[in-house]
Amino acid sequence: MPRSYVREARKHVGPKKQRIRPIIERLAAEHADAAIALRFRTELELLVSVMLSAQTTDVNVNRVTPSLFRKYRRPEDYLAVPAEELENDIRPTGFFRQKTKALRGTMRMLIEEFDGRVPRKLEELVRLPGVARKTANVVASELGYTQGIVVDTHVRRLSQRLGLTKRDDPVKIERDLQKLVPRDDWGRFPHLLIWHGRRVCLARRPRCEECVINDLCPSTRT
Numbered sequence: 001m002p003r004s005y006v007r008e009a010r011k012h013v014g015p016k017k018q019r020i021r022p023i024i025e026r027l028a029a030e031h032a033d034a035a036i037a038l039r040f041r042t043e044l045e046l047l048v049s050v051m052l053s054a055q056t057t058d059v060n061v062n063r064v065t066p067s068l069f070r071k072y073r074r075p076e077d078y079l080a081v082p083a084e085e086l087e088n089d090i091r092p093t094g095f096f097r098q099k100t101k102a103l104r105g106t107m108r109m110l111i112e113e114f115d116g117r118v119p120r121k122l123e124e125l126v127r128l129p130g131v132a133r134k135t136a137n138v139v140a141s142e143l144g145y146t147q148g149i150v151v152d153t154h155v156r157r158l159s160q161r162l163g164l165t166k167r168d169d170p171v172k173i174e175r176d177l178q179k180l181v182p183r184d185d186w187g188r189f190p191h192l193l194i195w196h197g198r199r200v201c202l203a204r205r206p207r208c209e210e211c212v213i214n215d216l217c218p219s220t221r222t
């Protein structure tokens with residue numbers, strides 16, 4: 001079970017409704033380059049990259065995908081080879097048997113139900129085998145159809161430390177954030193928390209003294 005950071009939020013810093021805008025503005029200024037780290041050129045490559053990124057780092061996925069995408073260009077290509085061949089091609093991303101099954105099931109559904117295209121609607125994306133809500137949210141958002149807020153391990157930890165949610169369950173955290181974050185910011189908000197989480201608000205040793213929102217954070221150690 002991932003650790004909960006809810007209890008770290010103790011210091012009184014005012015209501016979250018008043019803090020959310022300055023938090024977003026300052027993080028946007030600090031992490032102007034915050035964007036998805038996966039490399040892809042097409043909507044299919046985006047979907048595959050995000051599916052491969054489960055339980056591994058984006059860097060790891062980016063190492064595998066250049067040759068993978070040269071070999072597999074259309075949904076049909078993922079079904080044209082034996083499963084073992086695809087397993088071998090994605091092996092370095094881990095959980096390669098599970099991921100191969102999910103990829104092949106997804107490709108089959110794309111062909112049969114979506115004309116080989118990647119759907120835009122969240123409720124359609126989550127029907128694809130192996131595509132959970134987080135993956136669907138990332139894909140929809142990158143395609144310009146943001147319908148929710150991506151909650152990954154960084155978004156979860158920072159939202160709790162910042163006192164924006166007391167929940168542990170990603171679906172409930174997303175619901176809390178949707179009530180708080182302005183609709184126009186749903187797409188960039190997770191990127192800001194992810195990059196702040198990678199660079200400053202580290203899981204084990206948050207660098208509170210160099211954090212640009214430490215006066216807005218109830219968990220600050222300064």
Ligand code: SF4
Nearest residue numbers: 201206208211214217
């Ligand atoms: S690094 Fe910033 S956001 Fe994270 S706990 Fe410290 S003050 Fe809060």
